Amino acid sequence: MLENAYVMVLIILVINIVYVSFFTIRMILTMKGQRYTAAFISTIEVVIYVIGLGLVLDNLNEIQNLIAYAVGYGIGVIVGMKIEEMLALGYITVNVITKEYDRDLPKRLRDEGYGVTTWPSQGREGDRLSMQILTPRRYEMKLYQTIQELDPKAFIIAFEPKTIHGGFWVKAVKKGKLES
Template sequence: MLENSLVMVTIILVINIVYVSFFTIRMILTLKGQRYTAAAISTVEVVIYVVGLGLVLDNLNQIQNLIAYALGYGIGVIVGTKIEDKLALGYITVHVITKEYDRDLPRILREKGYGVTSWAANGLEGDRMALQILTPRKFELRLYETIKEQDPKAFIIAYEPKTIYGGFWVKNVKKGKLFRNEQKNKEKNI
């Protein structure tokens, strides 16, 4: 009897982790405008949901099943967001304000394949450079490292744009300059 209860708790826990992971990824895809992929995922998601909920409702007198369901839900949120972090879907726009006016930073970033628009700015303590940089999310951390190497005191703020249209950089992304740079870096590390 105890062994069957443990098996049921484990099944419910795993089903809910998988269900909520799918749910989280589907929601993120929906927000990023990938509605057809999100719809395909939701088809699988709803089957998993119905099976898991059915197991709990059929055995509602067993409190451990309800606890497993709730615990699986919480763990599923964490797993789903970790998966999305690894997938790094979409793009980010990064605004940078340098400590001092630095003509080299935009050039260095462009050579690495980032889309950069820069202009002169004036802060409380004098001349600065403001940059707006567009990059796929998967290159976000490397971008921050490059900026901090050049200007450790740079002010950096990032957000996700909803729509990207036109511009020189969009064509370069399709040509894969950033992705080629990624491959070169991997080859150097081997």
């Protein structure tokens, strides 16, 4: 089976796609502090890596194998990122500054289940309402859509918090209040 050059290229390509996808997921889990899951995935990742690299090194005179390895690596990065997007691990904090000083906007977001903290602020053109909203990443796009529906001119910036501690909202998330 490994004598056929096309089969060898396909095997190397698939192995590297799987390896790099595992690598990407492991790195994300490591950054999110999920060390035991990351360690388990890295064990599988290394086995896949050694098999793929071994196939390439055993056949270095076949340039198509090296090309398949490189292309598989690139595709693996994309696949790993897509998997991470689907998993949507962790939380995001979204800062919203609205031109419309509408006190109903925070209430409507809270009614949707989001944790919203507000404060008055000043912009170049006058009074603004600033909001900080915490949500699981899996609801990120839904939150943006909701904000855009309520205030299409809102300024939105998001980031991932490293640590979350305290607050009433954490209990609500555990109960699945945002599920819809």
